Amino acid sequence: MITSLHNKDIKAVEALAAKKRERDRQGLFVVEGPKMFGEAPAERISRVYLAQSVAEQMRGQYGEKLSGLSCETVSDEVFAKMSDTKTPQGILCLVRQQHYNIEEILHEKDKKQMLFIVLEDIQDPGNLGTIFRTAEAAGADAVIMSSRTADLYNPKTIRSTMGSVYRVPFCYVESLSSIIMKLREEGVSVYAAHLGGKAAYDDYRYQKSTAFLIGNEANGLREETAACADAMIHIPMKGRVESLNAAVASSILLFEASRQRRIGKS
Amino acid sequence: MITSLHNKDIKAVEALAAKKRERDRQGLFVVEGPKMFGEAPAERISRVYLAQSVAEQMRGQYGEKLSGLSCETVSDEVFAKMSDTKTPQGILCLVRQQHYNIEEILHEKDKKQMLFIVLEDIQDPGNLGTIFRTAEAAGADAVIMSSRTADLYNPKTIRSTMGSVYRVPFCYVESLSSIIMKLREEGVSVYAAHLGGKAAYDDYRYQKSTAFLIGNEANGLREETAACADAMIHIPMKGRVESLNAAVASSILLFEASRQRRIGKS
Numbered sequence: 398m399i400t401s402l403h404n405k406d407i408k409a410v411e412a413l414a415a416k417k418r419e420r421d422r423q424g425l426f427v428v429e430g431p432k433m434f435g436e437a438p439a440e441r442i443s444r445v446y447l448a449q450s451v452a453e454q455m456r457g458q459y460g461e462k463l464s465g466l467s468c469e470t471v472s473d474e475v476f477a478k479m480s481d482t483k484t485p486q487g488i489l490c491l492v493r494q495q496h497y498n499i500e501e502i503l504h505e506k507d508k509k510q511m512l513f514i515v516l517e518d519i520q521d522p523g524n525l526g527t528i529f530r531t532a533e534a535a536g537a538d539a540v541i542m543s544s545r546t547a548d549l550y551n552p553k554t555i556r557s558t559m560g561s562v563y564r565v566p567f568c569y570v571e572s573l574s575s576i577i578m579k580l581r582e583e584g585v586s587v588y589a590a591h592l593g594g595k596a597a598y599d600d601y602r603y604q605k606s607t608a609f610l611i612g613n614e615a616n617g618l619r620e621e622t623a624a625c626a627d628a629m630i631h632i633p634m635k636g637r638v639e640s641l642n643a644a645v646a647s648s649i650l651l652f653e654a655s656r657q658r659r660i661g662k663s
Numbered sequence: 664m665i666t667s668l669h670n671k672d673i674k675a676v677e678a679l680a681a682k683k684r685e686r687d688r689q690g691l692f693v694v695e696g697p698k699m700f701g702e703a704p705a706e707r708i709s710r711v712y713l714a715q716s717v718a719e720q721m722r723g724q725y726g727e728k729l730s731g732l733s734c735e736t737v738s739d740e741v742f743a744k745m746s747d748t749k750t751p752q753g754i755l756c757l758v759r760q761q762h763y764n765i766e767e768i769l770h771e772k773d774k775k776q777m778l779f780i781v782l783e784d785i786q787d788p789g790n791l792g793t794i795f796r797t798a799e800a801a802g803a804d805a806v807i808m809s810s811r812t813a814d815l816y817n818p819k820t821i822r823s824t825m826g827s828v829y830r831v832p833f834c835y836v837e838s839l840s841s842i843i844m845k846l847r848e849e850g851v852s853v854y855a856a857h858l859g860g861k862a863a864y865d866d867y868r869y870q871k872s873t874a875f876l877i878g879n880e881a882n883g884l885r886e887e888t889a890a891c892a893d894a895m896i897h898i899p900m901k902g903r904v905e906s907l908n909a910a911v912a913s914s915i916l917l918f919e920a921s922r923q924r925r926i927g928k929s
Contacts, residue, residue, distance in 0.1 A: 527908050536901035564902060599922050635802035636830060642793045648911040649918045656865050
C-alpha cells in the first residue's frame with residue numbers, strides 16, 4: 398500500500414490530472430469514481446488506484462473487472478491528494494487515450510446518414526463534456542474540434558461526458574475550414590449556428606448526412622468558419638437573451654436532427 | 664476608498680455571496696462583472712463596489728447608470744477578497760431580490776399560451792442558471808422550483824443565467840404535487856420528463872398552455888411527482904447514455920414547444 402504523498406506514482410497521477418502536456422506525452426488520462434471506472438473499457442485501463450477505506454467494498458463490487466488489472470491500494474490521505482474532486486469516491490484509474498481517424502469515420506458515409514458536431518474553440522470543460530454526452534444520445538458519429546478547443550481529457554470534461562468519452566469518436570483538427578470543405582466534398586451538409594443566420598434551424602431537413610458548427614461561448618463562430626458552411630442557421634430566441642449556452646445550442650440542433658430522422662422513419 | 668480587509672461592508676458582501684441564509688435575511692444578492700451589472704435593473708441595485716484599478720474605466724463606461732447609485736471604490740486587494748471569481752472584473756453590486764406570485768403569473772393564462780418549467784431538486788448551480796437562460800430564450804413564463812432546488816441567488820447560478828435572473832419570473836414551492844394540480848386546474852397541461860415515459864416528447868402538441876417537469880440530476884423525477892402529471896414523456900436516446908444533463912433535457916423540451924408554437928403560427 399502507498400502511504401507516502403511523495404511516491405513517484407502518485408506524483409505521476411497528479412501530473413496527468415493537471416497537465417495536458419503530460420497526458421499527451423504518456424497517452425493516458427485520469428478517470429475518477431465508480432461510474433466512470435465501471436464504464437471504462439477494461440482493455441484501455443493501465444492502472445487502478447483504490448483508497449484504503451473503500452478498497453474492500455470496491456473489490457466486492459468490481460472484482461471481476463479488477464482481477465485482470467494492475468491495482469494499487471493507497472491511504473485515504475494519498476487518495477485525497479490524487480483526487481480532483483472535493484469528495485473523492487475512492488476509485489481512480491489511468492486510461493489509455495484513443496485516437497480516431499476521420500477518414501475511417503467518413504468511410505461509413507455510404508452505409509448510413511451521418512451526424513457530426515463541429516466545435517470551434519469551446520473553452521468550458523463542463524460544456525465540452527456535456528456536448529459529448531448529448532452527441533452520443535442524439536446518435537452523432539463524431540465530435541470534431543478545433544485545436545484551440547478545451548482538452549477532452551481534462552478531468553472535469555471526462556466527468557461531464559458521463560462515459561461518452563469512451564464511445565464517441567472525435568478528433569482535433571488544425572483547420573476547421575479544411576475539415577468543413579472535406580465534409581462537404583464527402584456529401585455531408587454543413588450548417589453553421591450563427592446569430593446572423595436567416596433561416597431558423599428547423600427550416601432545413603437533416604435526414605441526409607449533416608454536420609453542425611458551434612462557436613466559442615463568448616464570441617460565437619468566426620465569420621470565416623461560418624462562411625465555409627452550406628448554410629447559416631439560427632435558433633429563434635425570445636426575451637432579451639443574446640445567445641444560448643454552447644451545450645444547449647448543440648443539444649437543440651442535434652436533437653432536431655434526431656427527431657427528424659426518427660419521424661421520417663415511422 | 665475601502666482598503667481594509669476587515670471593513671464591515673466588505674464582510675457583509677462576503678457573507679451575502681457565501682450564505683443563502685444571509686441573502687434571504689437581507690433580501691439581497693451579489694452580482695459580479697460588467698455584463699451582469701449592465702443588465703441589472705437600476706431600481707433594484709442597492710450598492711455598487713468598484714476595484715480601484717478599473718474604477719475610472721467603469722465610471723466612463725457606466726457613468727449614467729452609476730450616477731444615481733450608491734457607489735464605493737475599494738482597493739484591488741479588497742475587491743479580490745469580495746469576489747467569487749478567480750479573475751475579478753472590478754465591478755460588483757448588491758441587488759434586491761424579487762418575489763413573484765404564481766397566482767399573478769397564472770392570471771395571464773386566458774390571454775396567451777403559457778409555458779412553464781418545473782424543477783425538482785436540481786442541485787448544480789450552473790445547470791439551474793443555464794435553465795433560466797434557456798427558459799427566457801424559449802419564451803417561458805416562469806420557472807417553478809421545489810424548495811430543495813439549489814438557490815437561484817448563489818453567485819455561480821446568477822452568472823450562468825447571463826441576466827435572465829432579472830427577467831424570468833420564478834418561485835420556490837414546498838409541494839410540487841400541489842402546484843402541479845393547481846396548474847392542471849388552471850388548464851395547463853403538465854408533462855413529466857421521465858425515462859419510463861412511453862410517449863416521445865414530440866408525440867404531443869404544446870400549442871396550449873404547457874408545463875414540463877424535470878427531475879434531479881442524479882435521480883430523475885420522484886415517481887409521486889411524475890404521477891401528478893397529465894402524461895410522462897421521454898427523449899429518445901441512442902448509444903449507451905442513461906440520461907441527459909438536466910439543462911440539456913430542459914432545453915430540448917422547451918425549444919420543442921417553442922418550435923411547435925412558431926410553426927403553428929406561420
